[in-house]
Amino acid sequence: MSFKKIACIAALSLSAISSFIYAGSAQAISFQITTGITGPNGETNQGAFSEFTKLPATRTVNFNDGQAPTTGFAKYSFETGQNSSVRLDQWAPAGANGEVNNNGQYLAVFSGDQVTINLQSSLNYFGINWGAISSGNVFSFYNGNTLIKSFTTTDVNPVAPVKASQHGGEGNGYLHFYSDSSSDIFNKIVITQTGGGGFESDNHSFHLGTDRFTGFDPKAVPEPSITLGMLAVGGMFLRKRKNEKLQSVSQSH
Numbered sequence: 001m002s003f004k005k006i007a008c009i010a011a012l013s014l015s016a017i018s019s020f021i022y023a024g025s026a027q028a029i030s031f032q033i034t035t036g037i038t039g040p041n042g043e044t045n046q047g048a049f050s051e052f053t054k055l056p057a058t059r060t061v062n063f064n065d066g067q068a069p070t071t072g073f074a075k076y077s078f079e080t081g082q083n084s085s086v087r088l089d090q091w092a093p094a095g096a097n098g099e100v101n102n103n104g105q106y107l108a109v110f111s112g113d114q115v116t117i118n119l120q121s122s123l124n125y126f127g128i129n130w131g132a133i134s135s136g137n138v139f140s141f142y143n144g145n146t147l148i149k150s151f152t153t154t155d156v157n158p159v160a161p162v163k164a165s166q167h168g169g170e171g172n173g174y175l176h177f178y179s180d181s182s183s184d185i186f187n188k189i190v191i192t193q194t195g196g197g198g199f200e201s202d203n204h205s206f207h208l209g210t211d212r213f214t215g216f217d218p219k220a221v222p223e224p225s226i227t228l229g230m231l232a233v234g235g236m237f238l239r240k241r242k243n244e245k246l247q248s249v250s251q252s253h
Contacts (some may be wrong), residue, residue, distance in 0.1 A: 002231025029141060029149045029177055032216065035096045035161045036129055036174030037204075046104030048096040048162075048174045050127040052215050056134050057208045058125075062089035063105045073120045074206060076107075084113040087215075093129040093202045094164035094172040107191075111136070114192040122187050124179040125207035125215065133160055134197035144190040149184075151177075167209035178213035182208065185210055 031051050036048025061074060063086045080085050087108055092101035106129075108152035126141075133153060140150040146164050160171020179185050193199040207213060 007037040058143040109199040124209035132167035132170035138192040
């Protein structure tokens with residue numbers, strides 16, 4: 001068997017493995033939590049920002065004007081407005097490396113209240129700078145009045161990647177929600193706090209889209225372990241071919 005044929009077989013096997021992994025991981029809305037990055041101009045004192053801030057069709061609300069927008073592509077509304085507000089204090093979500101957020105205001109929602117974000121267009125991605133992370137934080141995603149999926153702190157906080165000393169070591173991070181298919185897009189988000197504590201968030205990023213979000217797709221190049229596996233398979237076939245040739249030469253003599 002030629003090396004070209006071996007490579008083709010390995011490539012087809014890799015394709016089948018990749019398809020199986022992707023199909024097995026599909027669900028309504030996925031999430032990931034990262035440290036986030038510095039601000040668009042390198043700011044480190046305004047909390048963490050999404051890694052997709054500069055991705056085309058992404059818009060960000062940073063609350064630095066002291067208000068939650070009530071007009072435009074994202075319209076925020078408080079259910080009661082009791083205690084909940086845009087503010088600046090020690091509980092502002094931390095930067096990507098735990099830096100104090102002392103130059104950017106943030107959105108705080110407290111028990112018994114919720115904030116609804118109505119979008120002009122459909123989204124396939126929503127991200128927030130989250131922290132200090134508290135129990136009772138609830139994220140709900142809707143398409144019109146149809147609930148697609150709700151998440152609680154327990155669902156999305158396996159391990160917070162950033163520990164902020166200004167929050168007594170409590171967790172912080174950048175939380176990303178994204179659609180896995182066109183049936184999972186959303187145009188309304190509800191942020192709720194149940195029980196005690198607060199729901200603090202900053203630097204909301206929205207990506208407009210009517211299909212699955214591809215920002216987290218793996219790179220086209222194979223993973224190193226898979227590449228090594230392909231080389232091992234190729235080497236095995238080559239060794240077998242070499243041994244067959246040696247045996248053939250030996251028998252001819």
